[in-house]
Amino acid sequence: MCFIRADGIVKRYGHGPGSVEALRGIDLEIFEGEWVAVMGRSGSGKSTLLSVLGGLNSPTAGTYKVAGVELYALAPEQRADFRREKMGFVFQSFHLLDYLSVLENVMLPLVTSSMPSRLKMELAREALERVGLQGKETRLPAEISGGEQERVAIARAIVNRPLLLLADEPTGNLDSATGEQVMELFGDLHCRGMTIVMVTHSEQWASMAQRTIKISDGRVIGNYPTGCSFESQFQNS
């Protein structure tokens, strides 16, 4: 079942002759429970695409539907609610709040929800357990390793049990051993039915996804299942 559908997405920054077109008519379909890797060189538009898919960046043109909802037809505040309830974000630099403990960082997406504090706490503990960080609830981000910080960021992204997980170079700041652990975690989440869109520079990590989308100059130049390389796909077509 098609979970994400983007048609002719254009994103232009600025106006007039000095404007920059980051996305130039992206058409995309991602199915429910699918794990997709988005690859491309720096400046190719992959992070912009991720922000558009995450409802953070209104496209200049085109339509975008996620879970049957035309996201940019919603008012900004409703879009924020949609993100809180249906999406999870993992950022390259973790972006944990250094004044909050590990548990409190994980609880962040639930702060504005009306659920009881006890339930928020339970969900946060459950998310921490899923990423293997039980027992570190009271630590501050500065007191744990980079890999653990990334796992806290993942726990924060899944605490609200999202339908869609968006990750922007989740292993970018990690060594390969820690990166592998994080990818295993993503694999686990995928096995549990979560739809994942992950931006990465690494062929190694992209190969763990079901499908890879290659972007260059704001256009999709490749869209192929894992195990089938871009070149071979190009040759086959």
Place this chain on the structure above:
Amino acid sequence: MKMLDMVWKRLQRRRGKALFVLLGLLVGVGAGVGFLSLTQALSLEIQHKMELYGANILVSPATEALSLSFGGMSMGAVSFEMKELQEKELSALSSIPNARNIAAVGPVLLGTLEDGGVRRILAGMDFGTLSALRPWWRITGDYPREGQVLLGAETARAAGLKPGDVWSVGSLGWKVSGILEPTGSQEDFMAFAPLSEVQSALGKQGKISMAEVAALCSGCPIEEMVAQISKALPNARVQAIKQVVEGRLQAIEQMGRVAAGLSGLVLLVGALVVLVTMMASVRDRASEIGVLRAIGFRKRHIAELILVEAGVLSCLAGISGCALGMLWAMAALPFFSEGHSHSAPTPLFHPELALGAVLFSTVLGLLASLYPALTASRLDPVEAIRSY
């Protein structure tokens, strides 16, 4: 975890920056509360002194014929040989709205007597009210009762009389009950006897030349009482005696205005410090705000975060500034005050001032943070996250 918990945790972890915002307002509130407490305390002290000063309202007949000085105070125009008030008219004073502020009413009948070729003023008075009306009088002997007279220091000296002697004036004779110690005023040249005695001696039963009123002015505007008494006694001229303290009260009022102006200026600087610091804080927190927006915080939630933080800090600044200001006023009061020995204890803690200061500080802090809060809520989440 709730929004307030987030704010509190952040304040605990960013004590330095929080302290900077706090200090900006604390100094302003402290200065304001300090100056206001001080001027309020000094005003109260002056008002208290006015009470100790004795009579502060004079009621005299509405005629102008002869100017007298009595008790070191100007009585205005008192025509004791031409027109008097009726003693019973004074009962109207008990019906004025501020009647509870009247401590004592002293009717006085004035007349002149020839004493060895010198005209002396004889005053008939109600000696029961003297402790309120003439608290500074010191007597050698006793207050006069029926058939007795109290002599001013000069009158007694000129006649060579002492308590127990008889003062004979024309066909009249009074036993001297006491001698008034020198006051340095017209009173030294006068004689004082019970009102009814003087009324009989002068053939003016039921009449009085004037009345002195001691009003407790801490809780009442004396001008208002003068107006009320004038209305109750339409045939009388009512004057407030406040020349002695008026100048000082004016000086204190002036000081209060200068203090209010200075406090306002300091508070304005405090508000600017809050504005600048909160703007810097928003810039520093751009990536944090971006992340919060990405994970579903609405614009309203972001503005709320900034405003709650500013509100908590401003409220704390208000409370600590208030305490600091009052302590400063308490320490500074002896340097501005005079004659503490006979002053009533001056209250320096004013709950309404404290509440007002805390509210004002909070509102000012919130107003100063409004722009930073709006700026924060309008940050583009994508740009904000990239700014990290």
